[in-house]
Amino acid sequence: MAQGVHTEKVPGGKLLRIKVDFNSEGGIVEDVQMHGDFFIHPEEFVEDIEQLLVNLDQKDSEESIAAALQRLIEDEGAELVGITPESIAKTFRNALANAIAQPVLPQ
Amino acid sequence: MPKWRVIDLTVNTAAMNMALDEAISEAVGRKQAPPTIRIYKWLPSAVSIGYFQSLTDEVDAELCKLLGVDIVRRRTGGGAVYHDANGEITYSVIAPESLFPKGITESYHLICGWIVSALGKLGITAEFKPINDIITNGKKISGNAQTRRNGILLQHGTILYKLDVATMFSLLKVPKEKISDKFIADVKQRVTSVTDINPQITEQQLKEALVAAFTAGKEFEFGAVTENEKAAAEKLAKERYAADEWNFMR
Numbered sequence: 001m002a003q004g005v006h007t008e009k010v011p012g013g014k015l016l017r018i019k020v021d022f023n024s025e026g027g028i029v030e031d032v033q034m035h036g037d038f039f040i041h042p043e044e045f046v047e048d049i050e051q052l053l054v055n056l057d058q059k060d061s062e063e064s065i066a067a068a069l070q071r072l073i074e075d076e077g078a079e080l081v082g083i084t085p086e087s088i089a090k091t092f093r094n095a096l097a098n099a100i101a102q103p104v105l106p107q
Numbered sequence: 108m109p110k111w112r113v114i115d116l117t118v119n120t121a122a123m124n125m126a127l128d129e130a131i132s133e134a135v136g137r138k139q140a141p142p143t144i145r146i147y148k149w150l151p152s153a154v155s156i157g158y159f160q161s162l163t164d165e166v167d168a169e170l171c172k173l174l175g176v177d178i179v180r181r182r183t184g185g186g187a188v189y190h191d192a193n194g195e196i197t198y199s200v201i202a203p204e205s206l207f208p209k210g211i212t213e214s215y216h217l218i219c220g221w222i223v224s225a226l227g228k229l230g231i232t233a234e235f236k237p238i239n240d241i242i243t244n245g246k247k248i249s250g251n252a253q254t255r256r257n258g259i260l261l262q263h264g265t266i267l268y269k270l271d272v273a274t275m276f277s278l279l280k281v282p283k284e285k286i287s288d289k290f291i292a293d294v295k296q297r298v299t300s301v302t303d304i305n306p307q308i309t310e311q312q313l314k315e316a317l318v319a320a321f322t323a324g325k326e327f328e329f330g331a332v333t334e335n336e337k338a339a340a341e342k343l344a345k346e347r348y349a350a351d352e353w354n355f356m357r
Contacts, residue, residue, distance in 0.1 A: 037186035
């Protein structure tokens with residue numbers, strides 16, 4: 001298991017840190033956590049975002065991740081303040097890249 | 108026009124302060140309580156963190172324990188705040204969303220305008236800085252956070268009265284090597300307090316200015332937390348806001 005972290009100060013917005021737990025053997029994203037001083041209304045919607053990031057195809061581009069997030073936000077009538085779908089997609093991509101770049105330690 | 112209830116300064120633990128905001132929100136939501144303004148402080152001193160923050164990333168929990176400082180996760184987003192027992196005043200506004208602009212920023216602007224007005228009464232020129240700050244001379248003097256649930260808007264925030272930068276940043280996680288004289292000087296370029304601007308202003312005067320500004324143009328009466336709200340808050344304090352399961356959730 002490798003963990004990748006990336007922190008981004010969203011321009012004109014808040015701090016966003018995403019942690020990705022990556023199972024290197026299976027090539028699977030096992031967990032995603034979003035932290036920071038942003039706002040999401042309703043708050044529990046953060047779990048829907050994290051779940052979307054866990055489940056998506058790792059080959060998806062930043063643009064398509066952002067578009068998927070935007071659809072989810074609209075479908076659920078949620079509101080983000082201080083972060084954007086684009087900043088989430090970018091931060092997630094970087095965190096995942098960091099996780100994949102972790103050396104696999106011998107068991 | 109609704110008649111507001113003003114719950115004048117009370118001093119509570121961190122868990123109870125957050126539980127009272129929630130219990131009152133629920134009572135207002137059930138129409139068992141009028142829109143409410145609370146003014147409060149924290150004893151012991153406490154750190155509150157935003158709903159989405161990682162407690163272990165943001166707070167030195169061991170040092171808090173050693174110093175007897177409470178830690179609580181808020182229901183609202185936003186950043187970590189050090190609520191010094193003698194260094195700030197917190198308020199909350201709890202009311203039906205319908206009394207406020209629909210837009211989040213617009214409603215921050217409205218309520219933060221009351222704080223700007225209170226500071227103005229004390230001779231401090233301040234302004235709202237989106238997303239959720241109030242600044243004076245370019246320095247932050249107040250931070251605010253809002254949530255909306257079941258048609259009820261809850262906004263709470265802190266107004267800094269007296270800064271203790273050294274304690275603040277020993278509890279909030281900044282790499283220890285950064286807490287140098289220069290770091291403290293840098294923070295003082297970005298954060299200020301009522302007494303930094305005018306040491307003559309008493310905490311009582313700040314509190315009175317807040318009550319006056321928050322109630323301006325409103326029909327209101329001073330009131331207390333009801334027995335039902337208190338009982339609900341005590342349960343919430345115990346089961347949620349004082350529980351590691353909630354506070355270490357993220």
